[in-house]
Amino acid sequence: MTEGEITAKAIREIRINPVVPGESVLIATARSLRPKKEEPPAPHDARSHVETCPFCRGNEDRTPPAIAVVPPSGEWRLRIVENLYPVLGDDQQNPNLAFGLQQTIDGYGRHEVVIDHASHGIRVHEMDEDHLGLLFSTCRDRMAALYAANPSVRAVLVFKNFGPAAGASISHTHSQIVAMPVVPYNIEAEVRNSAAYHEKTGRCIFCSLIDEALSFEATFYDRESGIVRRKISVGQYIIERGSRFIAIKPFASRFEWEVQILPLAHEADFVNLSVDDAADLGRIFRRTMARLNTVLGGVQYNFFIHSLPYSPGAEARQPSYHWHIEICPRTSVPTGFELGSGLFMNTISPEDAAARLRSVEIA
């Protein structure tokens, strides 16, 4: 598909997120309503070692004590340490301070930093696929350990902020893990809505979305003129497909270049990630990030793992929830329209974005 064809068909429609219908996206490709980040991409610090960096090899005594080191002896490949500035900690607050409409929940939690790689400025698509597999299996181990350590932990969120536009404050590559005493609203909404879909249809909505991406095709005509309004082809939303994972461009993408990675086989809990799963995930993740990096000329992003929370009753949600990774590249800033309406705005159609990502040649 050429650039001309990509911009030829303007779309202006509101798309409903199939999993969370309350979350809608205005796809408006004809005009750029949205301020773009015009500044050139933040210069990337590609140095492999920085003498003053507390996360670099040789400076281990400058971080809080390690919670886990992988491998446990010899040169480390990954280190997990306490976050010096935790968003939640195990210090007790006064639980009796709630009054009137000002309700609070005791801020118990854990906040850990995963030093992704010994090389200071390496980007994820430059890491070996087996290293990325090790990163995901290490995050799985930490998630399992955090749930096991305290029964008041309801949700564990694994995420990464990369680049200043995505909120990263330390340039050495790292991810974060936060264990929370509450289930965040975004996850709760996915769990609740996918359970409702399952009750109605007997199916997992995420499995249905994967099946649709792999097999559905249709042509929609304008009733009066007979003009083709939309053509959906098989595989149109697929960015990568491995033996165990698939990377998909959501039909109702909130962010222009958002991509989600899901296990092909139904699984609700990231804690059940197997060794073979981690290997294929490392491969699909690296290839997806390489595509984003090429198309965007350097990508700043957040990614996070949504997995079944451990709240009362969640066990019954095993058949209806399906864990996944959401990758959200930061290419624009939210406007008053978005903050005021709660509607996301996207000026590139997800179909065109998927086509461009697929066209990248990957080494």
Ligand SMILES: [Zn+2]
């Ligand atoms: Zn460093």
Ligand SMILES: [Zn+2]
């Ligand atoms: Zn499923």
Ligand SMILES: [Zn+2]
């Ligand atoms: Zn999600």
